[in-house]
Amino acid sequence: MYEGAIQDLIDELSRLPGIGPKSAQRLAFHVLAADTTDIKRLSAALTRVKEEVRFCVLCFNVAEEEKCRICRDPRRRDDALCVVEEPKDVVAIERTGEFRGRYHVLGGAINPLEGVGPDQLRIRELMSRLSSGETSELILATDPNTEGEATATYLALMVKPMGITVTRLASGLPVGGDLEYADEITLGRAFEGRRKL
Amino acid sequence: MYVRRLELTDIRSYAGVAVDFEAGPSVLIGHNGVGKTNLVEALGYVATLASHRVSSDAPLVRSGASSGVIRCAIVHDGRELLAELEIVPGKANRARLGRSPLRRSRDVIGALRLVLFAPEDLSLVRGDPEQRRRYLDDLLVARQPRFAGVRADYERVLKQRNALLRSAYLARKVAGRKGDLSTLEVWDQHLAEHGATLLQARLALVDSVAPHLEDAYQKVSAGQGKAVVEYKATAMPENILQALADVRDEEIARGTTLAGPHRDDLVLRLGDLPVKGYASHGESWSFALAMRLASYTLLRSEAIEPVLVLDDVFAELDTGRRERLADLVKDASQVLITCAVEADVPISLRGARYLVSPGEVALVQ
Numbered sequence: 001m002y003e004g005a006i007q008d009l010i011d012e013l014s015r016l017p018g019i020g021p022k023s024a025q026r027l028a029f030h031v032l033a034a035d036t037t038d039i040k041r042l043s044a045a046l047t048r049v050k051e052e053v054r055f056c057v058l059c060f061n062v063a064e065e066e067k068c069r070i071c072r073d074p075r076r077r078d079d080a081l082c083v084v085e086e087p088k089d090v091v092a093i094e095r096t097g098e099f100r101g102r103y104h105v106l107g108g109a110i111n112p113l114e115g116v117g118p119d120q121l122r123i124r125e126l127m128s129r130l131s132s133g134e135t136s137e138l139i140l141a142t143d144p145n146t147e148g149e150a151t152a153t154y155l156a157l158m159v160k161p162m163g164i165t166v167t168r169l170a171s172g173l174p175v176g177g178d179l180e181y182a183d184e185i186t187l188g189r190a191f192e193g194r195r196k197l
Numbered sequence: 198m199y200v201r202r203l204e205l206t207d208i209r210s211y212a213g214v215a216v217d218f219e220a221g222p223s224v225l226i227g228h229n230g231v232g233k234t235n236l237v238e239a240l241g242y243v244a245t246l247a248s249h250r251v252s253s254d255a256p257l258v259r260s261g262a263s264s265g266v267i268r269c270a271i272v273h274d275g276r277e278l279l280a281e282l283e284i285v286p287g288k289a290n291r292a293r294l295g296r297s298p299l300r301r302s303r304d305v306i307g308a309l310r311l312v313l314f315a316p317e318d319l320s321l322v323r324g325d326p327e328q329r330r331r332y333l334d335d336l337l338v339a340r341q342p343r344f345a346g347v348r349a350d351y352e353r354v355l356k357q358r359n360a361l362l363r364s365a366y367l368a369r370k371v372a373g374r375k376g377d378l379s380t381l382e383v384w385d386q387h388l389a390e391h392g393a394t395l396l397q398a399r400l401a402l403v404d405s406v407a408p409h410l411e412d413a414y415q416k417v418s419a420g421q422g423k424a425v426v427e428y429k430a431t432a433m434p435e436n437i438l439q440a441l442a443d444v445r446d447e448e449i450a451r452g453t454t455l456a457g458p459h460r461d462d463l464v465l466r467l468g469d470l471p472v473k474g475y476a477s478h479g480e481s482w483s484f485a486l487a488m489r490l491a492s493y494t495l496l497r498s499e500a501i502e503p504v505l506v507l508d509d510v511f512a513e514l515d516t517g518r519r520e521r522l523a524d525l526v527k528d529a530s531q532v533l534i535t536c537a538v539e540a541d542v543p544i545s546l547r548g549a550r551y552l553v554s555p556g557e558v559a560l561v562q
Contacts, residue, residue: 112360112384117377117380146354183304185346188346
């Protein structure tokens with residue numbers, strides 16, 4: 001145990017995800033040793049993120065204005081909508097450069113064990129976006145785990161009667177890897193989802 | 198396949214011990230409570246990452262030590278592979294295979310194939326259906342590792358579905374309002390899908406294992422009664438959705454999932470009579486033994502011959518059954534036998550002999 005401010009900082013840091021007591025201690029002493037201007041910048045960034053970052057009124061991605069950068073972009077297609085769980089998933093898909101449509105961020109996945117149902121997610125907002133009739137394809141890019149799959153199935157059941165094409169991201173082998181290193185679940189899924197050449 | 202060497206550091210009663218084995222039969226002899234079973238339990242842990250005696254890892258580590266290490270050299274097709282597991286209670290295990298660390302300790306499964314019969318297995322016959330489902334699923338995973346994933350998926354979906362039913366049940370009971378069951382249909386679909394995959398595999402497995410079981414029981418008991426297994430399903434693979442719909446009201450009333458492979462059982466019979474409640478102690482014992490032997494002969498007939506472990510078995514059998522069991526397993530690539538009284542083990546199985554005393558194992562020359 002340290003005294004006063006340094007221990008306070010260690011305690012606060014160790015509440016962050018992925019940071020244990022040892023890492024928190026290392027970070028705290030790094031902060032103590034670092035240049036004052038650097039730390040002022042860090043602390044300003046921390047304050048700003050809570051004060052200025054908002055959620056886009058359309059897609060619920062993080063935004064600095066009323067609408068996020070992607071929703072404001074007139075060059076993007078309006079007929080394709082990609083549903084993801086979290087803002088970080090938008091970033092991941094954007095890195096591919098493959099998708100030029102719009103997004104919708106649910107804010108999680110259906111998870112009864114944690115008390116998350118459709119009402120806790122941005123599903124009602126998604127439905128009202130879809131009812132405008134502009135979307136012709138809905139791409140379900142929720143995580144390929146039990147909760148993500150259930151969310152995808154739930155959305156598919158609701159959206160299909162609206163006459164919108166619903167697609168799901170494929171699951172399979174990582175590109176550039178060796179077959180022998182794939183775990184049996186991934187390899188099993190890839191086998192199930194094999195396609196004709 | 199056989200285990201050439203087993204080294205334990207801070208596991209159960211052993212601070213440090215190393216035992217060299219050979220192919221063929223080996224007998225571990227020692228008084229009660231000296232740690233014979235600890236040795237085979239450690240081998241079982243390398244094979245399945247679970248103990249056959251306890252459900253948590255903490256008891257495996259020697260009391261006073263913070264972690265324990267199991268190291269085991271396995272010979273298969275003339276090649277030796279070193280599997281190492283570090284057990285740290287409350288944390289993830291660390292595993293190494295052939296000196297290189299594995300990303301997930303789960304990947305060590307398959308390096309050692311092992312079929313273990315222990316006194317606890319009497320619960321296969323006398324215990325809850327869960328024991329028999331576990332017997333089937335463990336064997337399923339040993340044959341096709343992919344089913345570890347199917348089983349985990351099914352259990353996860355089941356947990357989520359139960360949580361949903363439970364929260365609706367509580368909303369009604371406690372708050373007096375109608376719970377939100379709008380996603381129930383989704384969980385039904387996923388439960389039916391994973392359930393059908395699991396169930397189809399179990400049904401196929403029962404078909405494959407049944408003749409092996411009949412044969413093993415026949416040989417152990419010298420033809421006294423015919424061992425029969427039958428899978429009792431709450432719903433067939435294509436009917437799970439319908440079965441869920443049929444019990445829907447009751448499920449909502451009770452707040453839990455009432456149909457699906459997690460409610461199934463394996464019915465064991467001797468001739469026309471169920472084993473549970475009708476068979477004698479000796480018959481029940483022989484039946485449980487035959488179930489493990491059936492796993493063993495099934496795996497052996499299809500793929501790599503597993504190592505067979507018979508923990509404290511012979512003391513429970515009469516002389517005739519002992520001799521017939523010995524005949525059945527004496528040509529196995531490796532059989533490890535534990536016993537308190539050496540005379541209980543038939544002559545044909547007395548290969549290498551090891552004397553086990555507290556904290557030590559010595560080869561008897």
